[in-house]
Amino acid sequence: MQLRCYNCHRPFSLSRDAIYAALDKVAAENLTHYDVPCPHCRRVNRVSPKELRRAAPNWKEPTSDKE
Numbered sequence: 001m002q003l004r005c006y007n008c009h010r011p012f013s014l015s016r017d018a019i020y021a022a023l024d025k026v027a028a029e030n031l032t033h034y035d036v037p038c039p040h041c042r043r044v045n046r047v048s049p050k051e052l053r054r055a056a057p058n059w060k061e062p063t064s065d066k067e
């Protein structure tokens with residue numbers, strides 16, 4: 001997934017593993033966005049779950065099968 005930093009305007013990519021981890025975190029903590037630090041300037045970029053899901057269409061929301 002390619003992102004462009006809002007601060008320094010340089011492109012950087014998010015690996016599929018990172019996207020899956022982000023989606024897990026968003027689902028677990030019920031977040032409205034995910035913070036991705038720019039590798040160039042370290043500013044945090046906000047990515048919406050919708051964008052993450054588009055980049056990882058096979059991701060499934062974790063189901064709590066405990067209890």
Ligand SMILES: [Zn+2]
Nearest residue numbers: 005008038041
């Ligand atoms: Zn940046």
